[in-house]
Amino acid sequence: MTSPGLTITATPIGNLDDISPRAVASLTEADVIACEDTRHTGLMLSRLGLKHGRLVAYHDHTSPGAREKLLAELENGKAVTLVSDAGTPLISDPGYRLVKACRDRGIPVTTVPGPSALLAALVVSGLPTDRFYFAGFLPNTASKRKKALDHLMAIDATIICYESARRLDDTMADIALISPQRLCSIARELTKTFEESWHDTATNLADHFRLAGPPKGELVVMIAPPDAMETDVSDAAILALLNEHLSQGASRRDAVRQISTDTGVGKSRVYDLMLTLDQI
Numbered sequence: 001m002t003s004p005g006l007t008i009t010a011t012p013i014g015n016l017d018d019i020s021p022r023a024v025a026s027l028t029e030a031d032v033i034a035c036e037d038t039r040h041t042g043l044m045l046s047r048l049g050l051k052h053g054r055l056v057a058y059h060d061h062t063s064p065g066a067r068e069k070l071l072a073e074l075e076n077g078k079a080v081t082l083v084s085d086a087g088t089p090l091i092s093d094p095g096y097r098l099v100k101a102c103r104d105r106g107i108p109v110t111t112v113p114g115p116s117a118l119l120a121a122l123v124v125s126g127l128p129t130d131r132f133y134f135a136g137f138l139p140n141t142a143s144k145r146k147k148a149l150d151h152l153m154a155i156d157a158t159i160i161c162y163e164s165a166r167r168l169d170d171t172m173a174d175i176a177l178i179s180p181q182r183l184c185s186i187a188r189e190l191t192k193t194f195e196e197s198w199h200d201t202a203t204n205l206a207d208h209f210r211l212a213g214p215p216k217g218e219l220v221v222m223i224a225p226p227d228a229m230e231t232d233v234s235d236a237a238i239l240a241l242l243n244e245h246l247s248q249g250a251s252r253r254d255a256v257r258q259i260s261t262d263t264g265v266g267k268s269r270v271y272d273l274m275l276t277l278d279q280i
């Protein structure tokens, strides 16, 4: 039985069969369903054949009035369920401000967990799953996107980004410029009929999408951590690169950083090898 308070309810990211029995209970028992788009959620509810309470539109940035109304209902002991168009609310979707306001006012918040594109994409990527960083959507403008990628690609974790299909070729080209050999994975239309994925170096994927054009549908881009390919690069190869960079006048710091970026080898390993040059 759904209790009073706010419930954050995850819904399918493509395949309606992924709706959970608890999500169904939360949707059918709530006094109010707060959603991004009442028509979209109404359609999902009718496809699922569910009888439900009132639907109200809610967005964090454009609905301060709607938020106050929901908070008043919650303070009056009503059960409100928050859903987004697909997946888990608050994850690149509205809800954070509502949850924060509930926490500030002592209103109970619980969740019916379920689908989210970021975890679905990560687990099929073949990239390390022990540490990952979810970056949401990358900035729209080219210069801001490059700056963001520069920063993200130095993080020692698999990077997960939501991306629009029409920007994929530009984004992959930017990733390839920063680290040509970095392994990447792209997951498209997860759980849907035309689910598809690609796994290759940034350069190969950038070339592929430049020639093939952008794929259709929704997608997630993932980038391996800098040292995920470390074992593929020998000490001798790194030493040769160090000699080359240093003989061309690069500072030790710049040489380590550049080689780490180009090869995907962690900076600490490159640095340790550089120290061995002093002993020769």
Ligand code: SAM
Pocket (backbone or CB within 6 Å): 013, 014, 084, 086, 087, 088, 089, 090, 091, 092, 093, 115, 116, 117, 118, 161, 162, 163, 164, 187, 188, 189, 190, 191, 192, 218, 219, 220
């Ligand atoms: N809250 C959602 C979640 O938990 O995944 C994400 C909402 S965000 C506005 C939408 C983005 O998620 C899409 O642009 C795409 O990057 C990703 N996405 C959603 N569904 C997907 C799917 N079935 N396959 C691949 N990516 C998906």
